[in-house]
Amino acid sequence: MLYIIKKGLRDPESAKARKRSSLLDIMQTTYNKSIAWCLQHSRITIAGSLSTILLAVLLFIDRDQTEFFPEAERDQFTVELRMPTGTKLEKTEEAILRVEDLIRDDERVRSYAAFTGRSAPRFYYNYSPELPASNFAQLLINTNGKKASVSLYEELKAKTGSLVPRGGLKSADAAGQPMSAPVEVRIAGSDMIRLKQIGSEVQDILRHSPGSEMVRTDSREDFYGIKINLKDEASRLGFTSSAVSQMSSRI
Secondary structure, eight states, X not given: OOOOOOOSOOOHHHHHHHHTOOHHHHHHHHHHHHHHHHHHTHXXXXXXXXXXXXXXXHHXXXXXXXXXXXXXXXXEEEEEEEOOTTOXXXXXXXXXXHHHHHHTTOTTEEEEEEEESSOOOOOSTTOOOOOOOTTEEEEEEEESSHHHHHHHHHHHHHHHHHHSTTSEEEEEEXXXXXXXXXXXXXXXXXXXXXXXXXXXXXXXXXXXXXXXXXXXXXXXXXXXXXXXXXXXXXXXXXXXXXXXXXXXXXX
């Protein structure tokens, strides 16, 4: 009996399957080999990982800071006036008109709108309108460009503090991250008198800190108020809580 053995011959189907290895198979093979090498050379692997962190620190040290929410290039900003709680609407209007006189004939101003007792409607994505109040007023100023906005903003910030001594004036750039202030300090507790005392001490510290400006608190002044409870017959006669509130605020 004669046996013929052919050497070097392979199954053509298996050869085609090996040739058709996908990219994922190659990546998996490379990954497995890399993991095996890292486990065998653990000290080198740890040292290499730590060196990348050190390299990143060296690359970004003494570099300009990156802002994740940079200021938008807008030719617009707002000036907000908040008088002491309980101030009548007429007094608030007189105060905001004094600020309005500063920008009326300024060549950098393209247009502006004044709002007394309320704020402007939402005109930008990060702007939150204020609730109506008789001690609040706002100027929405449109300028001829970003440079004009910056120069006018700085000028008003320097002048308005002495112009309205009894009111808290805030020139706010309508851009960047939505927030009430870059730095906020929250004080919690149940004793309101003690909380106000601590708040005043914190304000004094911040006012004397370099670089601080527009230091304010959300704790308003004490004032007397009137609480009116409407009867059921009032709604049938056309009186609502908001209408009575508006009429009583004018008294």
